[in-house]
């Protein structure tokens with residue numbers, strides 16, 4: 001954890017502490033590891049030998065499941081959205097090299113992937129598997145992410161993270177001490193539905209949602225995995241100033257949002273923000 005030294009933040013009276021959760025484990029970075037932890041324990045306790053999960057062709061989550069399976073002795077099946085494209089892209093090639101079996105669902109079936117019919121069909125093909133939802137976000141993932149705030153030794157008022165499926169935000173907010181709040185930055189366009197997703201994840205994990213978080217919907221820079229000249233310039237400048245390579249999909253948008261909100265006077269002066277670097281650029 002280290003504080004950013006930056007005159008733009010000083011002018012806004014905002015202190016930003018960077019929480020390098022991307023460094024917890026190079027092959028299982030940050031939130032992907034936290035979301036898997038209690039799922040792996042549950043899979044083992046329930047006697048499953050195979051993990052099955054879902055993702056797009058560039059899914060960080062499928063990479064993490066593949067790594068975890070190899071490391072902790074589970075077979076893994078990755079259900080990928082869309083058609084197979086050969087040669088495999090670097091994400092899927094990595095997952096496959098970890099021993100993950102890849103299978104593909106057309107977009108229409110993929111949309112129905114969590115329905116009993118599609119799950120039954122997958123079970124017929126792949127046998128009894130421990131099923132982890134897309135992005136790894138379920139009640140056990142929330143529990144894993146809720147451990148992070150307690151590990152931060154420094155004082156802070158607001159904890160910030162990027163929001164893809166919402167499991168990380170749901171967990172961080174659940175793990176906060178009273179008086180602190182969580183701010184998620186949606187990396188998708190038109191992501192108002194995430195409010196319900198986070199509430200539902202918290203309901204599943206805690207019995208009821210907490211009211212100590214919100215989601216910024218205005219810093220998606222065009223949509224999921226989309227980028228702009230402005231975002232690329234921010235990421236390059238941040239690397240130059242602070243030596244930290246943010247990824248343009250998640251953590252780049254998070255920090256760009258924090259700086260933008262600070263410069264717009266959105267935060268009260270003197271506020272201390274803990275910005276969680278949830279993962280790293282895919283290498």
Ligand SMILES: *Cc1c(COP(=O)(O)O)cnc(C)c1O
Pocket residue numbers: 031032060061135137162163164165166167168169250251277278279280
């Ligand atoms: C997957 C991912 C996220 C999104 O987390 P959710 O729990 O799905 O909201 C954020 N940051 C990074 C680096 C990721 O890889």
